[in-house]
Amino acid sequence: MKFRQSFKAKMVLAISLVLALAITTGCSKSETTDKVLRVAFGSGGADAQDIWDQIATKFKADHAGWTVEFQVQNDDLYETIGLKNLLTSGNPPDIYFEWAGARLVNKIADGYAADITDLVKNSGLADEFNDGAFASTTLDGKIRMVPYTSDVTNVIWYNKAIFANLGITAPTTWAQMLDACSKIKDAGITPFSIGNKDLWVAGNWFGHLFSRVAGDSVYDQILSKNKPLNSPEFVKAMQYVADLHTAGYVNASANSITDNEGYSLFFQGKAAMLPIGSWIVANAKTDAPTMDMGWFNLPAIDGGAGDQKSIMGVTTGYIVNDKSEKKDMAIDFLKSAFSAEMVATWSKAGFTPVAKSGDSAALDPLTQSMVDLLNSGATLVAPPDTGYDLKMADALNTAISEVLDGVKTPQKALDDAQAKVETK
Amino acid sequence: MKPTSRLGVFILVAPAVLIYCFAVILPFIxxxxxxxxxxxxxxxxxxxxxxxxxxxxxxxxxxxxxSHVAIYIVATLILEVLLGLALAGFISSLKHSAFYRIALFVPVMLPMVVIAVLWRAIFNSDYGILNAILASLGLTKFQHIWLGDTKTALFAICFVSGWVFSGFYMAIFTAALNRLPTDVIESARLDGSGEMSIFTKIKIPMIRQVTSVAILICITGGLQGFDLFYVLTDGGPYHTTEVPTTFMVKSVFRDGEFGYGSALSIIVSVAGLAMAYLFNLWQKRTRVDVEY
Amino acid sequence: MIRRRFLHALIGAYSLFALLPLFWMFYSSFKSNAEISQTPLSLPHSFDFRVFVDSWRVGGVGKYALNSVIATTASTVLVLVTASMAGFALSRLRFPGSRAVFLLFTLGLLLPIQSYFIMQNQEFDYLNLKDTRWALIIPYTAMGIPLAIWLIKSYIDSLPKELFEAARIDGSSDIQTYRFLMFPIIRPALVTVGIFSALGAWNEFLLALLYVQDESLKTIPTGLLSFSSKYATDYRMLFAALTMVTVPMIALYVGFNRQIVAGITQGAVKG
Structure with missing residues (x-):
């Protein structure tokens, strides 16, 4: 009897030790105390997390007994299935990050985006923003999202030293750009570098081109599935991609390397131009602090049907979950997140917040130029992946990568992409 | 034996059954x-x-x-099983072979992701060591965008797989060869047979059993391969290295198609089981004819 | 003699081929990024170990390693305890349903991970297990159990049954028999099972990728992957991180190579 008990006791001890180890060291997250505000977003790096932690600290100080829980995920996962999982999980977020456009519309339709018109106005949150800041997040007269940042997702960054050495100035037309490319290539430098392993990079760049050639309304119709992908307008636009391939103006490794590796080719001077968004300013600060870089918007295309000054960009923001019981607290949290003081902090870290800042000098000049570009009044075009249905974007972006490598003709690639969209 | 108490049996069996049913059987159903x-x-x-x-x-x-996974399996049968068998044959005929046995097995010990990240650095066409080696040998025309070219990407993955697992199969075959009874081999040697013919005519037929298990592991393992593909190419360029697992994960965790992804997973699992079953049948049927 | 030399040269070359990439990874972590990209083959000029400290602390390799140790240890201990108890009962005790239970576990030997991970993901999501340590410990334990039971049961089957009858006559209960008779004598089987499950848990990637997004809970495979995208072109850091996770494994392997090779090959062949 004695043996048996001591053995049982030991077993229980051993197992509970293992379990205790796991529980205490792994944050068990299923607290159901109702004084937790849950905020979900895709990881934006250590700097962003630092700022969020400051905001949470302030929020906790202002609201005794409340805590903030950040539900942070890898950004690619968050964009695809991660957010969906969070919203349907046992502890759904009260506030979550989202892109304006088709994705916001879907969230409203699915019942996950609260109408916060009155809350925004009465709480004083509206005062943190300029007039008209809520335009892209207001649908049918109801505010559905608090804007966080506006980002230009595609301009062409260039290495000023290389351009100066070769006597090139920033081109304004596509023909001038091709001319510059040929000079750069003759000098033994790759004109463009992109890291397109995840497909969105080239999709973003050429999505902009497509909207210029086909016209922004046709672009919107096609990506919204109201017109087939292999419409002649897109086939024509895709020919520009094929021509870049034939001329050898894009790094041959494009489809095999990641976005960061693509940036790196540019930072190391192995490529002269990099078509990407405003966030590269932050990357450049750490990876190429001494590099002198400039930018020009995608050059005008002769005979293109769209606004030849159009800007590709997205507005992001935070949605208050319609299923949340803590909407007041959520708005209060967002108020502290976008106070003039915090906006200055966001700006200093290289973000481009929409809310007003108390300190306009905080912005990096390059980042400031991006903000000015956004406010220039040109047509705003949404990138395929964040602006439209993801499967649609995948089909188009795969077709672009095939043409970029020259394995398919524009017509064939788009025919195949259209077939893919139809069967799904 | 009859158990001494019902509670005793319950305590012994229940933990394993519960954990296993919770995390495998229920989700499977x-x-x-x-x-x-x-x-x-x-x-x-x-x-x-x-x-x-x-x-x-x-x-x-x-x-x-x-078809991609079929190519992968055929390639790994050659680069892993066949090569592993050859290596084992050589190694078991040498006296001082401890170093080789240890060295060849080292890659098997490492997480596949670590191996894949390392080889991605080797294959990188801009900074990678492989193209640099080719350049230093004056072989620039053999330089490639290894993971970005449809002609080389799948083969590059097979190659890495071979680099890892040839040592694994070598270990399996070495163990089998060392267990063989020495008398048959000695008498063949006395009859004047060469080492090569002893290996192919006597030793290989005698370890038939192990060989077929090795082939089976290689086939079923290949069908489940994920880590290398995910890290090296994630199915790209344009789906030319897409294998069932990477495609399945994309359908579910990118496109959010749970039902469709589940159907894919059942198809792949059934295909794997069917292949294992057929292989067993075939092996049983042919064994009679070959048995010595 | 010539033949033997030739064989040594041939296999020696192949062994070199197996080790060279690892050696290159190791010494490259002492070179600057510019040296790595311009002269990838050259040897380092000096040995500065600070890069290891950097990637261990700043890069978080230490954290990933600790998480891997916890997940691996917990799941291996659980596999050893639960499977040896069940394996003993299934081998030596006749109780109603014992065949059915054994068949259930045999099914687990056949089911590939793809056949259940989609719904397992939903289940864990629903129970809020994701992004906790349980998210990996539970499936690693569950996946290790079938093979462990099979190996342990066959081992016990091969022992003389007089051993157990004698214990019974001495008045020992089943649980006492398990504890005082079984546990010591099945040690060889436990070593095989332990090595096999520990390595499986240590190297597992797919589930870790799907169930753990929290940086502070990531294990070596997923942690290293996010490390490699964070430091995509900082090869020095990357190689230092890779070196730090491979060297202990290699050391462990060189020390216990007999047991490890036997454990892995037996586990694979019998599974």
């Missing part, structure tokens, strides 16, 4: 059920019947994953 539904992860699922299955069979990308 759930996945089968889900494969007959259409569900995007939101809201309530709708009945799809065999819709997901018929869609899978007509999905050209999914079908192509089987």
């Amino acid at each position: 759930g996945t089968i059920a889900l494969s007959f539904l259409r569900w995007n992860g939101f809201g309530s699922p709708t009945w799809a019947g065999l819709g997901n299955y018929s869609r899978a069979l007509s999905d050209s990308i999914f079908r192509s994953t089987f």
Whole structure:
């Protein structure tokens, strides 16, 4: 009897030790105390997390007994299935990050985006923003999202030293750009570098081109599935991609390397131009602090049907979950997140917040130029992946990568992409 | 024996059964059920019947994953099993072979992701060591964008796989060869047979059993391969290295098609089981004819 | 003699081929990024170990390693305890349903991970297990159990049954028999099972990728992957991180190579 008990006791001890180890060291997250505000977003790096932690600290100080829980995920996962999982999980977020456009519309339709018109106005949150800041997040007269940042997702960054050495100035037309490319290539430098392993990079760049050639309304119709992908307008636009391939103006490794590796080719001077968004300013600060870089918007295309000054960009923001019981607290949290003081902090870290800042000098000049570009009044075009249905974007972006490598003709690639969209 | 007490049996068996059923059996049944539904992860699922299955069979990308995985399996049968057998043959005929046995097995010990990240650095066409070696040998015309070129990407993955697992099969075969009774081999040697013919005519038939298990592991393991593909190419460029697992993970965790993904997973699992079963049948049938 | 030399040269070359990439990874972590990209083959000029400290602390390799140790240890201990108890009962005790239970576990030997991970993901999501340590410990334990039971049961089957009858006559209960008779004598089987499950848990990637997004809970495979995208072109850091996770494994392997090779090959062949 004695043996048996001591053995049982030991077993229980051993197992509970293992379990205790796991529980205490792994944050068990299923607290159901109702004084937790849950905020979900895709990881934006250590700097962003630092700022969020400051905001949470302030929020906790202002609201005794409340805590903030950040539900942070890898950004690619968050964009695809991660957010969906969070919203349907046992502890759904009260506030979550989202892109304006088709994705916001879907969230409203699915019942996950609260109408916060009155809350925004009465709480004083509206005062943190300029007039008209809520335009892209207001649908049918109801505010559905608090804007966080506006980002230009595609301009062409260039290495000023290389351009100066070769006597090139920033081109304004596509023909001038091709001319510059040929000079750069003759000098033994790759004109463009992109890291397109995840497909969105080239999709973003050429999505902009497509909207210029086909016209922004046709672009919107096609990506919204109201017109087939292999419409002649897109086939024509895709020919520009094929021509870049034939001329050898894009790094041959494009489809095999990641976005960061693509940036790196540019930072190391192995490529002269990099078509990407405003966030590269932050990357450049750490990876190429001494590099002198400039930018020009995608050059005008002769005979293109769209606004030849159009800007590709997205507005992001935070949605208050319609299923949340803590909407007041959520708005209060967002108020502290976008106070003039915090906006200055966001700006200093290289973000481009929409809310007003108390300190306009905080912005990096390059980042400031991006903000000015956004406010220039040109047509705003949404990138395929964040602006439209993801499967649609995948089909188009795969077709672009095939043409970029020259394995398919524009017509064939788009025919195949259209077939893919139809069967799904 | 009869158990001394019912409670005793319960205490012994219940923990394993509970954990296993919770994390394997229940989800397995759930996945089968889900494969007959259409569900995007939101809201309530709708009945799809065999819709997901018929869609899978007509999905050209999914079908192509089987030819990619078939190429991979054939290549690894050569680069892993056959090479492993040859290495084992050589090694078991040497006296001082401890170093080789240890060295060749080292890659097997490392996480596949670590290996894949390392080889991605080797294959990188801009900074990678492989192109640099070719350049230093004056072989610039053999330089490639190894993982970005449809002609080389799949082969590069097979190559890495061979680099890892040839040592694994070598270990299996070495163990089998060392267990063989020495008398048969000695008498063959006395009859004047050469080492090569002893190896091919006597030793290999005697370890037939082990060989067939090795082939089976290679086939079923190949069908489940994920880590290397995910890290090295993630199915790219344009789905030319897409294998069933990477495609399945994309369908579920990128496109949010839970029902469809489940149907794919059931198809792949059944295909694996069927291959294992057929292989066993074939092996049983042929064994009689070959047995000495 | 010439033949033997030739064989040594041939296999020696192949062994070199197996080790060279690892050696290159190791010494490259002492070079600057510019040296790595311009002269990838050259040897380092000096040995500065600070890069290891950097990637261990700043890069978080230490954290990933600790998480891997916890997940691996917990799941291996659980596999050893639960499977040896069940394996003993299934081998030596006749109780109603014992065949059915054994068949259930045999099914687990056949089921590939793809056949259940989609719904397992939903289940864990629903129970809020994701992004906790349980998210990996539970499936790693569950996946290890079938093979462990099979190996342990066959081992016990091969022992003389008089051993157990004698214990019974001495008045020992089943649980006492398990504890005082079984546990010591099945040690060889436990070593095989332990090595096999520990390595499986240590190297597992797919589930870790799907169930753990929290940086502070990531294990070596997923942690290293996010490390490699964070430091995509900082090869020095990357190689230092890779070196730090491979060297202990290699050291462990060189020390216990007999047991490890036997454990892995037996586990694979019998599974």
